Amino acid sequence: MTDLVITRVFDAPRDMVYRAFVDPDQVAAWFGPVGWSVPRDSVEIDPRPGGKQAFTMVNDDDPSMTSPVAATFVEVVENELLVGEEDVSHIPDFGADKLRMRIEFFDEEGGRTRLVLTQSPFPAAMETGAREGWGSSFTKLDKLLA
Template identity: 40%
Template sequence: MPETEVVSDVFERSLTIVRVFDAPRELVWKAWTDPEQFACWAGCDGHSVPLSTIKMDLRPGGAFSWVMVNDITGVEMPGEGVYREVVEPERLVWVWTFSNPLPEESVVTLTFTDLAGRTEMRMKQVGWTWGAHEAGLHDTRAGMGEEIDKLAKYLAEKT
């Protein structure tokens, strides 16, 4: 399985993830924008995002929300945001708010580049607002890497 490239910048308060999937761009787009598909892979290891908790109003100004659930303890971690840009199947930009363990807000830019049947996904998240950045960033890097690995597995099963 190809490796996920994860780069962080403490001064910019950013995290960039790049991954090439052996899947067409339209399929990768749908995995991010179709609640039924999103529920199949979202959440880091040991967590899931039940379909019943996902709401997506896929348009600029549209809101989205979901609840990630720890599969063992049942602890819920809600996330929500507002889409700023929706350019199918090329680009999504949203303001994202996640409230566990402390409130944080950032801007996420997700781009999908067509590579003749494969897709490069580039995700850049900028602007955490909480104070314990380094500790949280370590967890975020690990969790996002796990989540993108789950996406890769999901896409491999779909192609």
């Protein structure tokens, strides 16, 4: 097991990038790697400690292939920090019962935002696919923020 850490700079102010993670309309517009989409009616987000984040990614070519996400926020600081935990005990070979995701938002020069995403504990065997998935999602987010 490892920590999956991804850092990405977005060409948008911090409050705008933060909103893209907590506004259901925006999450539906960008989340999921290319080839997957998130139906707006599947998105539920209550960004406060104890609040839920739930949605379902659906494969564009085969809608019977889905990947549901159901997490609980444990720490929220508006425009700065989102921390959530998800029960992953149902995922074969994951090797942990809970996955914690921490997303930090930092101001960068020129009105840009540095995002640092940490998922842990994370199975090393799944790291490459996860990095590619996040990178693909963030490419969609870049377009939304432009």
